Amino acid sequence: MMQTKGEILSANLKRARNQLRLTQSEAAKQLNVSRQAISNWETGRNLPDVLLLQQAAVVYQTSVDALMNVSAVTTISAKFSKVLIVIAETILVTSRMTQLSTIAGLRMMDGLIVVVAMLLFIFKIRRTQLVSATILIGVLNLVAARQSQIDLNFGMRFACFAAGILLLLQAIIDLTRRITENHHFQH
Numbered sequence: 001m002m003q004t005k006g007e008i009l010s011a012n013l014k015r016a017r018n019q020l021r022l023t024q025s026e027a028a029k030q031l032n033v034s035r036q037a038i039s040n041w042e043t044g045r046n047l048p049d050v051l052l053l054q055q056a057a058v059v060y061q062t063s064v065d066a067l068m069n070v071s072a073v074t075t076i077s078a079k080f081s082k083v084l085i086v087i088a089e090t091i092l093v094t095s096r097m098t099q100l101s102t103i104a105g106l107r108m109m110d111g112l113i114v115v116v117a118m119l120l121f122i123f124k125i126r127r128t129q130l131v132s133a134t135i136l137i138g139v140l141n142l143v144a145a146r147q148s149q150i151d152l153n154f155g156m157r158f159a160c161f162a163a164g165i166l167l168l169l170q171a172i173i174d175l176t177r178r179i180t181e182n183h184h185f186q187h
Helices: 005-019 024-031 035-043 048-058 065-067 071-077 083-098 103-126 131-147 154-186
Strands: none
Touching: 005 035, 005 065, 024 035, 024 048, 035 083, 048 065, 083 103, 083 131, 083 154, 103 131, 103 154, 131 154
């Protein structure tokens, strides 16, 4: 689904404000508008006029062009935000439910499932990417696939490997998105 220019502007205004760790009230004070106006801009209910947009660019230490544009990487990674983690979790749960293993193997799968579920839960609450945690959990899955040949059958080891690769891909997407956004707002 293609974003409209208004949706892009709203998202970029919010992202730029958050990047400076400004509250809506602090930004409103600097722009001499109400906090509600900032909220309306960021939700797309209303958009700033040209003069306010220029002032916002100065306050947010970016350019009007940066606020109006979106990169291809940001668009692609926004669409895949958390999708790969959900797929990894699904693979682990399905493998756990359909494969026979030792008690130790089943406990290991349970642990991996819980850790990935906690990552999804944190994403939902904080609405942010935790690249280092995603990498760590991805590597944990890869290590489990490699080191537990006695406790896990081939299907479970493959599920751990696939989940680890998906988590690492999610981390790369999130990291690329973060780098692109930082680069985008610095120019």
